[in-house]
Amino acid sequence: MMPIEVQIFAVLLVGLCVGSFLNVVIVRLPRGRSLFEPSSRCGFCRSSIPVWMNIPVVSFIISAGQCVRCGFAFSARYMVVEILTAILFLSFWAVWGWTSELVIMALFGAAFVAVSFIDAEFRIIPDVLSLGGWIVALLIALIAPDGHSVSFMEAFLASLVGYGAFWMMSRLFYGVMGEEGLGGGDVKLLAMIGALLGWPGLIGSVLVGSLLGSLVGLLSIFVLGKTRRFPIPFGPFLVTGALAVMLQLDFLWWEFWGGA
Ligand SMILES: [Zn+2]
Structure with a gap:
């Protein structure tokens, strides 16, 4: 059995990453676009978002929720979905265990x-x-x-x-x-x-x-x-x-x- 702290860390980390993927699903699925290609782009200047800017929550805070190229403000929903998913996963863990x-x-x-x-x-x-x-x-x-x-x-x-x-x-x-x-x-x-x-x-x-x-x-x-x-x-x-x-x-x- 994994130590409790490791379980909590793993559940939160997976929750944040799944939340990050859900953001892609929410934007692309209803528009009939591929979930896997192309990589994320700025909705305004169309420049692709670098990999280091795709870290859940952290990137959003570092960049103040803006495109690093043009300063276009991204929707706060991205961070909301990531945090919500992480909290949800942690709650499931608290109820159902490992x-x-x-x-x-x-x-x-x-x-x-x-x-x-x-x-x-x-x-x-x-x-x-x-x-x-x-x-x-x-x-x-x-x-x-x-x-x-x-x-x-x-x-x-x-x-x-x-x-x-x-x-x-x-x-x-x-x-x-x-x-x-x-x-x-x-x-x-x-x-x-x-x-x-x-x-x-x-x-x-x-x-x-x-x-x-x-x-x-x-x-x-x-x-x-x-x-x-x-x-x-x-x-x-x-x-x-x-x-x-x-x-x-x-x-x-x-x-x-x-x-x-
Ligand atoms: Zn931009």
Whole structure:
């Protein structure tokens, strides 16, 4: 067993590097560009960013978040995504320990970070993340590594219900309201969450997602007025529910449920 300090250092380091890669995914995937070529460039002067400027967080601080050639200010989101991913990985480690489940949670946690930022900006969830994640989650349930508590049957049924029930709901919503509530991307995301986390994940996602979604919806009507409502990206809210289950925080609403 590795010493605790080494584990923490390794988890944080991997989190920062994965976060750095997620920044590339968030910028390029929704635009249909290759994730691996060309190397990162300044969005303004197009000069390529040198390797030593690609160190997570450190480079951003040294360069004050600017291009070394032209001084163009990079979005603070780059650093936010890196730090967020590192904190998320460390939290998974605190909950799951140095186990194979930690690797699974980190893998899907990373996918959920990308889904959230892409959906928030572009109002889409790329299939390669949602359907790709769904297939990988089903495979993991089939292989059933030590500590993975969701059986293949549960994974399969929960994703089927997640997809089927909410696809019907989204069509019904569209039929009645004449506008999109849950989109097709959200429905596929629910299938992925159901396959990874089983019933608790599906229920948690829908519960937290609808709660946060209505809250933000009401707020947008209140602040922007009814006619200027913006379409709400549900992905980040559904993901919040899934992350709560992945961090074993779902007792929060089960307690409430039992006490009601
Ligand atoms: Zn530049």
